[in-house]
Amino acid sequence: MNSIIQSSLEKSITYDTYRSLVQQLAQAGSTTGKEKTEALVNYTKLNDRRMKRWDKTIKIPEDVKHKISEFNQNITWLVITESWCGDAAHVIPVLNKIAELNSHIDLKLVLRDENLELMNAFLTDGNQAIPKVIMIDNETKEVINTYGPRPSEATSYVNRFKEKQGKLTPEFKEDLQYWYNNNKGENVIEDITKILCELEPIVCQ
Template sequence: MDNFLIKNSLNKTISYLSYRSFIKKLISEGKSTGIKQTDEHLNFSRLNDTRMDRLDKTLKISDETQNSLDNLNKGFTFLVITEGWCGDAAQILPVINKVAEASDKIDFKIVLRDENEALMNQYLTNGSKSIPKVLILDQENNVLDSWGPRPTIASKMVVDYKSKNGSLDEDFKKNLQIWYNKDKGNNTQEELLSLLKAS
């Protein structure tokens, strides 16, 4: 992996709080993040902003996650590629933020997909620019692993539904949101922590 590309991308990162503020400002101007400005993207951005407000208030990390974080003996950066209109990101970024807040060993940084095309193209999912994508970096900014765009259970739901129905429709998207709400970020916590332990 080109370390220059990572360093260049890190220069363009914003914090989670800055990201939340930026999305709210864009929404107030009738805009979304990303190159493509559509009513659909704006509507998703509004919905996601409300979801993230709720998750920021209600999400808690598990005791298992906290114990794992307390036992980390080196530092990591979660470099996350995303956009404000992405439904999966609205469920996952608040979880990552809670994990990062619970440990002084984890730094959480965000870049926008459409502004970092070269980076996104290095981390495609089955040839597509699926987000969010989490890059796990060591203290020298080497990429140790990547994760995303969804937890394993949600990814399997997508694959199974597509193979049966050809594409994802509104019914599926509602069912996926129900799953995220029931899971409360636990699947995401477990998978990210298992990657940190392996690194």
């Protein structure tokens, strides 16, 4: 497992590089991943606009900023993503805002289809669901937690719908985008702060 993670880390990119990549692909009418369908190209264009908006508008409360700044463990968040993924476009800008508050947190990204061995080691209910955050202790190289593909409230929302309907419909996926827009990253902030507090309880005392 460590060798798979290390290999992916060596190919990883920063958030700024990822944003530039998505912007370039959107302008060129292309997308990341093995498939280059018109639908995925359109999702990449949409996600470029989403991330641009979130980069400007995500706000982290002052009390949460303090907790995040107190975290003192050197960790890497290795995120598996693709440019066409709607959940990723909502979640990753929030992760970046959090990581920017603490130099002990290093945010790196890799593309799923170029790192299938890594992806298959971190499936969600047997699926290659993204974004998937792998949290790594930089000293021990051990995986200390994972997160994703969706924030906790969205996950519950999706699971309840699946139990009733069997699968997600286009209408539901549209409703989920409204949820992300209304939530404004708050659930991701809550989830990640909780994880940091569990890793280092003194942060939240």
